Amino acid sequence: MYTRQNQKNLTSTQKRRFTAAVLELKRNGTYDRFVRTHDKYFVPDRDRGLRVGHMSPSFFPWHRRYLVEFEKELRALDPGVSIPYWDWTTDTSPVSSLWAEDFLGGTGRSSDRQVMTGPFAYARGDWTITVGITEARYLTRNLGRPQNPVTLPTPAELQWAIDDPTYDASPWDSTAGGFRNRLEGWAAPKSERWRNHNKVHQWIGGHMTGGTAPNDPVFWLHHAFVDLLWDRWQQRHPSSGYRPATAPLPGDAQRGRVIALDEPMPPWNISPREMLGHQGVYRYEV
Amino acid sequence: MFAAPAAAPLTRRAVLRTAFTAAVLAGTAAALAPVLRARRPRQTLTPAPFAEETYRGRHIAVELAGTAVRIDGRPLHVMRRADGSYLSGINHFQSFATPLELARAAVDELGTTQLAPAAPHHGG
Numbered sequence: 186m187y188t189r190q191n192q193k194n195l196t197s198t199q200k201r202r203f204t205a206a207v208l209e210l211k212r213n214g215t216y217d218r219f220v221r222t223h224d225k226y227f228v229p230d231r232d233r234g235l236r237v238g239h240m241s242p243s244f245f246p247w248h249r250r251y252l253v254e255f256e257k258e259l260r261a262l263d264p265g266v267s268i269p270y271w272d273w274t275t276d277t278s279p280v281s282s283l284w285a286e287d288f289l290g291g292t293g294r295s296s297d298r299q300v301m302t303g304p305f306a307y308a309r310g311d312w313t314i315t316v317g318i319t320e321a322r323y324l325t326r327n328l329g330r331p332q333n334p335v336t337l338p339t340p341a342e343l344q345w346a347i348d349d350p351t352y353d354a355s356p357w358d359s360t361a362g363g364f365r366n367r368l369e370g371w372a373a374p375k376s377e378r379w380r381n382h383n384k385v386h387q388w389i390g391g392h393m394t395g396g397t398a399p400n401d402p403v404f405w406l407h408h409a410f411v412d413l414l415w416d417r418w419q420q421r422h423p424s425s426g427y428r429p430a431t432a433p434l435p436g437d438a439q440r441g442r443v444i445a446l447d448e449p450m451p452p453w454n455i456s457p458r459e460m461l462g463h464q465g466v467y468r469y470e471v
Numbered sequence: 472m473f474a475a476p477a478a479a480p481l482t483r484r485a486v487l488r489t490a491f492t493a494a495v496l497a498g499t500a501a502a503l504a505p506v507l508r509a510r511r512p513r514q515t516l517t518p519a520p521f522a523e524e525t526y527r528g529r530h531i532a533v534e535l536a537g538t539a540v541r542i543d544g545r546p547l548h549v550m551r552r553a554d555g556s557y558l559s560g561i562n563h564f565q566s567f568a569t570p571l572e573l574a575r576a577a578v579d580e581l582g583t584t585q586l587a588p589a590a591p592h593h594g595g
Contacts, residue, residue, distance in 0.1 A: 229558055231551035240552070297583045318548065318560040321584045332579065358553045359566075374556045374568040386564035394580055396548075396563045 187260070189409055190470045192269035192283055193276055199269075200288045204304045206259045206266045207402050208311045215258050220316040222251070222452065224396040230358035235442055237451060240359040242352070242428060243444040244369050245415045246460035248408050250453055253466065255405060267467060270409035273385050274340045279328035289403055291328075298325035298391050305402060317397050324401060327390025335388050338381045343368075346381055347418050352428045357443045363428075364418050368411065382411055413469045419461075427457050522571065529581075531574045540574045545586035547577055561586075 195203070210216040226238040226247070238247045252268060259266045276283055284291045290303020300323065305312040307323035314322050329335065346367035353363040359371035370380035379387065385407050386393050392400040399405070419425075432448060433440040447456050521532040521541075532541040538557065540547040548560035549570060556566035557573045561580050567573040577586075 227563060229550040230553040231555075293582075295582075317587065319581060319584045319586055325582070325584070327580070327582075356553070360553050370564075371552075371566075373554060374566050374572070379565065383564040390580065394564060395561050398563065 186465060187267050187467050188470050189267050189413075189467055190269050192271050192288075192406055193281075194470065195269055195288075197287055199266075202263055202266050203259075203269065204288065204402070206262045208304060209262050210258055211312060217316050219251075219255055220397050220399045223399050224316070226451070227396050230360075230442075233442065235444070235451075236358070237444055239369070240371065241443045242357050242365055243450055243457055244365055245412070246427070246455075246457040247444075247450050249412050249415070249460045249463070250450065250455055252405065252408055252412060253463075254453070256467075268405045268409045270413055270469065271403065271406035272410055273337045273388075273407070274343055277337045283403070283406070284328065289406075291326075293324075293326040293391055297321070297323075298327050300324045300326050300391075314392070314397075314400050317392070317400060318395060325391030326393070326401065329388060330390050335384060337388050338370075338384055342380060343414070347414065347421055350422045350425050352418075352425055354428070355433075355437075355439065357429065357433075357439050364422075368414060368418075382407075416469065427461060524571075526575050526578050529578045531571070531578065533570045533574055538570055540570050540577075542574060542577060542581070542586055545588060547574065547586055549573065 190199070207216070210219075223238065228234045228236045228239075230236060230240040237243050238251075256268050259268070271283060279292055283289055284303075286302050288303065290300050290305050293299050294301055299321070300306055301308070305324050307313065312324055314324060346364055349362075349364040349367055351363040353365040354361050359366065359369075368381050370383035372378035372380065386398060389401065389403060389407075392398060393404065393407075427446050429443065429445045432445040433443065444450050444457060446458050449456055450460075520535045521539075522535055523530065523532045525531070530541075530543050532544075534540070538549040538551070540549050540559070550558045552558060552566050554566075556568055557570055558566045559573050559577050561577040562573065565576070567576060
């Protein structure tokens with residue numbers, strides 16, 4: 186049992202150990218395997234295929250398992266390391282300690298969005314992007330998207346998601362009501378209602394806006410907070426649970442496209458039920 | 472930092488060529504309407520049903536009858552959402568009403584970078 190800490194409370198030694206373990210996973214090739222996995226399982230909801238990571242009920246359990254797998258790799262290198270979480274409703278500044286030289290480094294420069302500071306700056310030689318959809322070999326960010334500003338989710342916006350007593354609802358996709366989509370944050374184009382998880386990806390910009398988002402190590406801190414928020418929703422609604430409990434029936438357009446409570450999630454063949462809690466594995470510092 | 476968004480309008484030639492090609496391909500009165508609105512149609516032998524524009528110095532080509540998008544000649548991976556809107560490999564967590572808006576947003580995010588000649592696709 187280990188603890189995931191709020192990133193703002195990490196000591197400089199803890200920050201150094203976390204980034205050192207991440208850099209070592211990059212060096213030995215493990216990191217880029219994780220980047221490919223995330224991209225591979227992003228299936229949009231107009232497709233007929235199985236959606237496991239996004240636009241679907243298994244958004245939370247799939248990412249929980251994905252983070253645990255990554256954390257196992259980190260802890261094999263340094264058993265004192267865990268994934269910190271970033272509460273983006275409180276640490277909202279693009280110059281907060283999260284983005285400092287001794288942790289994740291700052292925003293990208295204006296010309297090409299290249300991150301120039303911190304351990305993941307290209308010039309350091311330890312962070313070359315190999316799984317990307319652009320020619321950029323360097324990590325990119327565009328914090329706050331100044332040319333078309335976007336703000337981080339507010340506490341009220343987050344609460345609006347947590348307050349929904351329904352985990353998810355038919356058609357179980359990016360148009361569905363319920364806690365999952367309110368937190369994942371899909372909305373209509375041009376709507377002001379882009380929310381929470383999606384808006385954080387947009388706010389960070391650069392690699393974090395794309396399918397290879399885990400190229401930016403802040404991905405893990407963002408999703409650790411998303412994981413904590415699933416806990417918070419469960420505590421708020423103890424009589425609600427994961428839906429759908431059973432697979433959509435024959436004739437339902439979503440049959441074969443979403444994961445029910447006891448169905449296996451690729452690539453691990455672990456069911457959402459097995460991911461509902463994390464007792465005995467890790468806990469969150471509050 | 473970039474200047475304020477300033478989309479150059481489709482060149483007249485591109486509009487005429489793409490609209491006329493679409494009309495020829497579809498051969499319907501509905502498809503002819505944009506040609507008539509363009510007032511001075513000119514036939515071309517180039518079968519390129521793409522709408523083109525220059526946006527922030529980048530060349531955008533959007534397939535009129537489909538979802539293919541190219542930026543400076545490089546293909547951008549385009550996906551659809553259940554509500555019909557469009558997502559790209561560059562913008563995975565935001566969707567757009569049209570492929571052209573999607574292409575402009577990708578240019579905004581790319582900065583001075585180019586798309587890779589062959590981007591990885593999902594489900595591979």
